[in-house]
Amino acid sequence: MKRDNYLSWDEYFMAVALLSAQRSKDPNTQVGACVANEQNKIVGVGYNGFPWGCSDDEFPWERQGEFLQTKYPYVCHAELNAVLNSISTDLKNCRIYVGLFPCNECTKVIIQAGIKEIIYLSDKYRDTDQVRAAKIMLDKSPYITYRKLETNLKQLQISFIPPELF
């Protein structure tokens, strides 16, 4: 008999997004994204971080202060990285799983790449103009929908200890 507590596709791809977020050096918000195609194959993953060659030791992770001294002008969002890291920039009919509802800039990238569905976990910035603008575009575009992940899962444990050592 097969196991019955296996992950659904939605849970699996969201878990990959959340695992990717663990790579983020952002001390405040770690975001991950995972793009899956119609065959349920992962075609791209990403997390928020500074561009290639821009050192985490030199660039600021500050949230407040002089704009150029904060992370905001420099950080690449998880969704942008997931699309850019994907095997193709044509992501027609793919879904993107994100830990956090995408901002307006990422939403443009997601729509233009041809992604047809956004599945998100947190909407903690729902009251910001960035997320409002994102939803205005998403509600207008007939090519894309969005939904919150539905799951009863609270946590997922990953152990690096081999089972025989338990």
Ligand SMILES: O=c1[nH]c(=O)n([C@H]2C[C@H](O)[C@@H](COP(=O)(O)O)O2)cc1CO
């Ligand atoms: O959709 C997103 N994707 C994403 O990767 N981010 C990143 C940018 C920043 O590194 C961090 C947000 O920082 P903060 O919560 O401190 O403002 O998350 C932020 C958003 C905002 O919606």
Ligand SMILES: [Zn+2]
């Ligand atoms: Zn964004």
